[in-house]
Amino acid sequence: MQIRQITTPKEQTELDQFLWEVLWQPFDFARDVRQKFKLDKPHIDLVAFDGDSMMGAIVAYYLSDSEIEIRHMAVKSDMQGNSVGKNLVDRLITLVTNQTMQRIKVYARSTSQGFYARCGFKPVGLCFENPLFEKHGISIQPMHLDL
Ligand SMILES: CC(C)(COP(=O)(O)OP(=O)(O)OC[C@H]1O[C@@H](n2cnc3c(N)ncnc32)[C@H](O)[C@@H]1OP(=O)(O)O)[C@@H](O)C(=O)NCCC(=O)NCCS
Secondary structure (H helix, E strand, O other): OEEEEOOOHHHHHHHHHHHHHHHHHHHOOOOOOHHHHOOOOOEEEEEEEEOOEEEEEEEEEEOOOOEEEEEEEEEOHHHOOOOHHHHHHHHHHHHHOOOOOOEEEEEEEOOOHHHHHHOOOEEOOOOEOOHHHHOOOOOEEEEEEEO
């Protein structure tokens, strides 16, 4: 498995499809739902490949010099539980760690909160409902990893 940042438009299109298939298609969300989650900020697109195939990905936005937010995180369904996600988080930490970066934030689905906890993230504040996920029995828990 190789983990690297992607840059080309072709890989961006593949990433968009990959995120859709893992994160939103199972809930029958609109195909363009990712637009709702976009931030107008610089971001890192980190992908785990097996050959040419995407196995997992993180999209993280720089909120400031000291904070970055994991906005999307997905591992291919038949590869989940094989440390792909943990390896991606570890690589993100290596990439962003510098003298000013202090924290990685995530709004974790309740179904993935345990994964982030295993990666060292701590819950911050109360969980809340997002109308898109509430009907699927999923709430959202803000979590932080202090670097
Ligand atoms: C959540 C997700 C990214 C985790 O990636 P993964 O590759 O399956 O996780 P890993 O194999 O690296 O797991 C690392 C550790 O977290 C644990 N873990 C993984 N998913 C978990 C979950 N949903 N709940 C509790 N623990 C979990 C693993 O057991 C492992 O524990 P260990 O250190 O004791 O062995 C992946 O399962 C996924 O894409 N899920 C669907 C989409 C999703 O929920 N994305 C996050 C949106 S906020």
